[in-house]
Amino acid sequence: MDNIIAISFIYLIGIAVLLAFNEINYRRLKIKGEITRKFAHFSATLATVPFPYIFPSHWYVLVLAFLFFLVLAITQNSRQLKSIHDIRRKSMGSYLLPLSIYLTFLISCQLENKLLFILPMLILAICDPMAAILGINIKKYNGRIKLGKRKFNKTWLGTAAFFITSLIIAMLALWLHRDVFDFKTCWLGLLVATAGTMGELISWRGSDNLSIPLAIVFVLITFL
Numbered sequence: 001m002d003n004i005i006a007i008s009f010i011y012l013i014g015i016a017v018l019l020a021f022n023e024i025n026y027r028r029l030k031i032k033g034e035i036t037r038k039f040a041h042f043s044a045t046l047a048t049v050p051f052p053y054i055f056p057s058h059w060y061v062l063v064l065a066f067l068f069f070l071v072l073a074i075t076q077n078s079r080q081l082k083s084i085h086d087i088r089r090k091s092m093g094s095y096l097l098p099l100s101i102y103l104t105f106l107i108s109c110q111l112e113n114k115l116l117f118i119l120p121m122l123i124l125a126i127c128d129p130m131a132a133i134l135g136i137n138i139k140k141y142n143g144r145i146k147l148g149k150r151k152f153n154k155t156w157l158g159t160a161a162f163f164i165t166s167l168i169i170a171m172l173a174l175w176l177h178r179d180v181f182d183f184k185t186c187w188l189g190l191l192v193a194t195a196g197t198m199g200e201l202i203s204w205r206g207s208d209n210l211s212i213p214l215a216i217v218f219v220l221i222t223f224l
Contacts, residue, residue, distance in 0.1 A: 038129035045125035052114035065098035120213035131162035167193035
């Protein structure tokens, strides 16, 4: 118990250092808020991947997620932490991230399957920022996706980058989890990548922080 509480405090300190480092870079190097926000997203989400091996109960993660949510709410209302909040578009993604982490961890705990948490978090941490940065910064030959009469707020390049990287991560994770690289590894990896990409494509105002991991969890529960 004491060790777990100590690790929780270490995570809190680590997040505080990360946010401070991000804020310094934003102010001194004049980095765009979109970039520093995605860096924080990548670092914070990736840091949660070991959670299933550290925390035996979802209550620890709930406390960490709540504190993270509280910090985000306070800093936005006080107009602080601009490295996270200084974006032109309206987004609730920063608030949905701690909720997403907790819900995914809760499902993983209840079903006693670590992969149900690790794989969605890896894809959310790596693929989502990559898709966003490419989609925002590369304009040439990179129009928004249009299917029929509906035009999505996502670009072809960003979505393609998300799909390819999530496919690679999914196949590697499934290979390590199942200890065999076979046809199921391929088609299930493809299904995971497709579900994650669709969760990212149809999202609105940062809801992909929730839709991506839940879509992947659904596929894993159904077909793994």
